[in-house]
Amino acid sequence: MRLLDRSAQTNRWRHLPTAEKLAATLAALAVCLLSRSPLTDVLVLVLMAGLTLFGARVRAADYLRAASLPLAFIATGTLAQMLVLDLSAGWPRLVLADASSVSTALFFLLRSTASISALLFLALTTPLTALIAWTERRGLNPHLADIALLMFRMIWLLLDCLERGEAALKNRLGHRSYRGILRSHGLLLAALLPRAFAHARRLESGLAARGYEGRLLFLSAETPASPLNLTAIGLGFAALFVIGFLA
Amino acid sequence: MHIMEGYLPLSHCLGWAAVSLPVVVYGSRRIIRLLNEKPETKMLLAASGAYVFVLSALKIPSVTGSCSHPTGTGLAAGLFGPAVTAVLGTIVLLFQALLLAHGGLSTLGANVFSMAIAGPFVAYGLYRGLTGIGASAALAIFAAAALGDLATYCVTALQLALAFPDPVSGTLGAAAKFLAVFAPTQVPLAISEGLLTVIVMNLLQRYSADELSALKPAVREA
Numbered sequence: 251m252r253l254l255d256r257s258a259q260t261n262r263w264r265h266l267p268t269a270e271k272l273a274a275t276l277a278a279l280a281v282c283l284l285s286r287s288p289l290t291d292v293l294v295l296v297l298m299a300g301l302t303l304f305g306a307r308v309r310a311a312d313y314l315r316a317a318s319l320p321l322a323f324i325a326t327g328t329l330a331q332m333l334v335l336d337l338s339a340g341w342p343r344l345v346l347a348d349a350s351s352v353s354t355a356l357f358f359l360l361r362s363t364a365s366i367s368a369l370l371f372l373a374l375t376t377p378l379t380a381l382i383a384w385t386e387r388r389g390l391n392p393h394l395a396d397i398a399l400l401m402f403r404m405i406w407l408l409l410d411c412l413e414r415g416e417a418a419l420k421n422r423l424g425h426r427s428y429r430g431i432l433r434s435h436g437l438l439l440a441a442l443l444p445r446a447f448a449h450a451r452r453l454e455s456g457l458a459a460r461g462y463e464g465r466l467l468f469l470s471a472e473t474p475a476s477p478l479n480l481t482a483i484g485l486g487f488a489a490l491f492v493i494g495f496l497a
Numbered sequence: 498m499h500i501m502e503g504y505l506p507l508s509h510c511l512g513w514a515a516v517s518l519p520v521v522v523y524g525s526r527r528i529i530r531l532l533n534e535k536p537e538t539k540m541l542l543a544a545s546g547a548y549v550f551v552l553s554a555l556k557i558p559s560v561t562g563s564c565s566h567p568t569g570t571g572l573a574a575g576l577f578g579p580a581v582t583a584v585l586g587t588i589v590l591l592f593q594a595l596l597l598a599h600g601g602l603s604t605l606g607a608n609v610f611s612m613a614i615a616g617p618f619v620a621y622g623l624y625r626g627l628t629g630i631g632a633s634a635a636l637a638i639f640a641a642a643a644l645g646d647l648a649t650y651c652v653t654a655l656q657l658a659l660a661f662p663d664p665v666s667g668t669l670g671a672a673a674k675f676l677a678v679f680a681p682t683q684v685p686l687a688i689s690e691g692l693l694t695v696i697v698m699n700l701l702q703r704y705s706a707d708e709l710s711a712l713k714p715a716v717r718e719a
Contacts, residue, residue, distance in 0.1 A: 408550075
């Protein structure tokens with residue numbers, strides 16, 4: 251989790267307009283979902299991975315680590331798609347599906363991989379705070395935007411508490427057995443809620459002392475999106491879709 | 498059990514988003530009304546949301562020897578109520594997609610339905626139903642958390658089965674297939690999550706009565 255956030259905060263395209271990066275991601279996802287051509291998916295995969303690695307200069311090791319978890323899940327799902335429930339033997343058993351089902355499963359594997367490259371482009375180049383601020387500017391209720399923003403900031407504090415607590419319990423042999431792990435985790439989670447509320451109360455007191463009236467306002471140094479760039483992004487992905495359609 | 502980015506057809510992505518949206522909008526409107534009346538509750542709700550997110554970062558052991566994270570639906574529904582959980586769960590799922598690459602933007606509607614709506618509502622309904630007929634609190638919490646987790650898993654299997662029906666046995670066969678593939682990890686995990694939730698709720702009731710009572714008005718009014 252820290253890996254994606256660190257990369258989002260430090261990559262070369264950190265300060266590019268959020269709207270442009272979001273537009274590229276959504277356009278790539280739309281092309282993947284609308285297209286029936288494997289070529290389109292390959293083009294999207296190469297383009298989005300290329301933009302992330304060579305445009306935003308995200309480290310390849312970070313990219314692979316971030317991609318490993320979703321790809322493992324997709325592999326499991328693809329395996330399920332490639333198997334068929336066979337009842338001919340009198341009891342249910344899983345057997346390999348026919349060639350057409352296997353080819354459909356592989357198509358979805360490719361499409362999901364391309365879609366994940368689009369998601370990773372956004373996740374690795376754009377801080378979550380910038381996305382929340384953008385959604386608020388586009389009409390998300392300010393209270394909900396504030397809750398999301400505060401959640402994001404509190405997550406890191408709680409995660410630190412969680413990791414410290416887990417290490418302490420581990421060092422005191424709290425992870426010696428299945429029962430011990432459950433009890434240790436129970437103690438940890440029960441201790442975490444009061445800490446979360448204590449953080450919330452301290453924050454509330456601090457804000458009240460600074461004239462808090464129900465809204466949290468932040469300055470943003472982000473440049474506005476260029477209509478020309480947004481049009482170019484739209485046309486570029488439309489061209490990808492057409493290439494896949496014609497191929 | 499998140500459905501990954503790009504894994505569902507477009508019509509299913511839109512369909513699940515349309516099903517989830519009214520519940521999330523309803524929960525959001527109640528939260529907004531509460532915050533207009535009591536702005537100080539904002540910090541409490543944000544802390545609750547962060548807690549739900551961190552819950553899912555904790556690895557718990559599965560009986561089969563593997564390790565996975567709890568969904569937190571039972572605990573969240575018990576602490577914050579299903580309407581608040583639907584909204585906080587949606588934000589958490591969005592964060593998981595963008596901070597962990599876990600889930601996705603196109604599959605957000607489907608994931609929200611299984612993890613932020615179906616799971617919490619099943620867990621909350623079971624808890625209220627079981628305590629209503631006089632079951633012990635520990636049994637009600639265990640059943641709510643374990644079956645809430647299993648409901649999430651069954652709904653996800655059904656979502657995948659609707660998208661990818663089995664060529665021989667159709668949607669039901671596909672659902673059985675997806676359930677069979679994920680059952681070895683999900684069933685023990687649900688039992689572990691049920692046991693963990695009983696321990697957490699017992700400890701919270703014993704040592705954190707103030708925090709639980711602070712949550713009550715927010716949950717009731719939201």
